[in-house]
Amino acid sequence: MIGGLYSELEAFEAILQHGSFTAAARQLQVTPGAITRRLNTLEARLGAKLLNRSTRRLSLTESGRHYYAEVAPALAQILAAGERVHDLSAQPRGELRVSLPMNFGRLYVMPHVEAFLQRWPGIDLDLQFDDRFVDLIGAGFDAAIRIGALSDSRLVARRIAQTRRILVASPDYLARRGAPSTPAELIDHDCLHYTLFRDTPTWEFHREREPLRVPVRGRLKANYGVPLVDAAVHGRGILQTATFAVADELASGRLVEVMPDWSLLPIGIYAVYPSRDYRPRKVEAFIDFVEATIGEPAVWDRVIAGRE
DSSP states (O other), X not given: OHHHHXXXXXXXHHHHHHSSHHHHHHHHTSOHHHHHHHHHHHHHHHTSOOEEEOSSOEEEOHHHHHHHHHHHHHHXXXXXXXXXXXXXXXXXXXXXXEEEOHHHHHHHTGGGHHHXXXXXXXXXXXXXXXXXXXXXXXXXXXXXXXXXXXXXXXXXXXXXXXXXXXXXXXXXXXXXXXXXXXXGGGGGSOEEEEOXXXXXXXXXXXXXXXXXXXXXXXXXXXXXXXXXXXXHHTTSOEEEXXXXXXXXXXXXXXXXXXXXXXXXXXXXXXXXXXXXXXXXXXXHHHXXXXXXXXXXXXXXXXXXXXXX
């Protein structure tokens, strides 16, 4: 009975965590039919319906809410204990769904994926590239790499690197338009603006601890960083960006830093995952892999300094 109840509760937890029977089945590496049978058996055991099921959504019934509130803490401890014991002798395995920022993932994850898959043959990677902060829990992700301020208190965060924000432009652009020496002079320049997180083109500088917000303008903006880097290389204007995104361009001289005496706030790069008492080994393996790939100092800083 105990073994059956455990599998039923495990299926119930997976359905709630991932939002569908199919995703729960994928997580537990069983068929969707097996998930359905386990839930039906649990409901029959309790004599109560736990989930409202339709073709579009799942929701807890009142009985389901009360039951889950009672069993969730104990279930989390049981599942975590089982994973810990299993991990003592087993290699990490299963599908690992990770959300990655588009440019960062392209530059610093994808070139090393083959090495990761060879190191961990039991893991199947599902990488989703999106600069927006997706709902990890609602979308069924195991982990994500996020750049910038964190706000979701349901997630555990581990900082794996830091990057500077800088202004860059091509030597050709600066030869034609001149190099600004203060933020106020940016009003006379074409500024390339990344729109995803802030529609209003305002750049914030710091000097002597006082923030200075400067409105900028330009004829080109985009919600993806790579085309803006290309535009800067081709002399289209001045770009505010992170050093990780332009390390090769700075090292080759295709871009140069503008106004280095005016600081912009650095950006933290974090690995985040749903808050749990225990972090699955497949998640730990991936975070360790990314952190080791970046290194200390970060690989982009070594490239810019000519040491990579």
